Amino acid sequence: ERIKHLYSKLLGRAGDQLEALYTTVCHHCGGPADTRFTVTSDRYRCQQCRHSFLAEDVVTRKTKKSCPRCLERLPHRRTREGQMPVEISARCRGKCPAGLFRRRYDDPNPAAKAAFYQFDLPLATNPGRKAPDYWFPTNRFPSGLKSAELFKRGIFGVHQLFSPRNLHALAKLRTGIDSFEGNDRDVLLLIFTGALMSLSLKAQHLENGGGYLPAMYYVPPVRKERNPAY
Numbered sequence: 188e189r190i191k192h193l194y195s196k197l198l199g200r201a202g203d204q205l206e207a208l209y210t211t212v213c214h215h216c217g218g219p220a221d222t223r224f225t226v227t228s229d230r231y232r233c234q235q236c237r238h239s240f241l242a243e244d245v246v247t248r249k250t251k252k253s254c255p256r257c258l259e260r261l262p263h264r265r266t267r268e269g270q271m272p273v274e275i276s277a278r279c280r281g282k283c284p285a286g287l288f289r290r291r292y293d294d295p296n297p298a299a300k301a302a303f304y305q306f307d308l309p310l311a312t313n314p315g316r317k318a319p320d321y322w323f324p325t326n327r328f329p330s331g332l333k334s335a336e337l338f339k340r341g342i343f344g345v346h347q348l349f350s351p352r353n354l355h356a357l358a359k360l361r362t363g364i365d366s367f368e369g370n371d372r373d374v375l376l377l378i379f380t381g382a383l384m385s386l387s388l389k390a391q392h393l394e395n396g397g398g399y400l401p402a403m404y405y406v407p408p409v410r411k412e413r414n415p416a417y
């Protein structure tokens with residue numbers, strides 16, 4: 188309870204700037220809504236039929252993964268061709284029936300689909316976003332067996348384990364923690380450290396929860412970018 192109180196105090200100090208990073212628009216009432224998480228999927232190209240598809244659409248039978256169009260079996264090492272936010276979960280701030288909702292890039296509801304492209308996609312990918320104004324670590328991963336997977340993804344420093352948006356938010360929160368003193372500061376640092384992995388690119392998106400493989404530097408093909416305020 189005290190921890191909860193401390194954390195909301197920290198969020199309060201981090202202020203509107205943090206909130207704005209995750210504020211979208213409810214397609215039901217047109218009012219503001221808070222993004223709880225964004226699901227991003229890697230994109231692949233089939234070497235057989237040249238079809239470009241999302242990792243979330245890969246056909247899986249037992250342990251075999253195939254191209255969704257021609258069903259050609261995919262090689263273990265798949266060639267990535269970018270990524271794309273595919274779905275969000277948000278909560279409308281108003282007293283509207285939408286409440287807690289999800290919407291997708293291919294949503295069957297036209298209003299939800301339109302809002303995804305108009306608001307969620309630009310919010311998640313904001314190409315104009317600069318590096319955070321606050322300090323964040325940029326330590327490099329040592330080369331070795333375990334880091335090879337990351338290097339192939341172009342991830343060389345710890346900061347690259349986070350989406351630009353979450354890096355922004357976390358740098359702001361980390362700076363906010365320093366405005367606390369003594370025990371409060373220690374407690375907040377502990378929570379912060381404990382939450383880091385679930386706020387990184389390592390957060391796997393699974394219906395029914397999610398998780399990550401703690402001992403490995405593995406970035407799952409379909410991942411969840413959580414809003415640290417949730």
Ligand SMILES: [Zn+2]
Pocket residue numbers: 213214215216217218279280281283284285286
């Ligand atoms: Zn609403």
Ligand SMILES: [Zn+2]
Pocket residue numbers: 233234235236237238254255256257258259
């Ligand atoms: Zn194919």
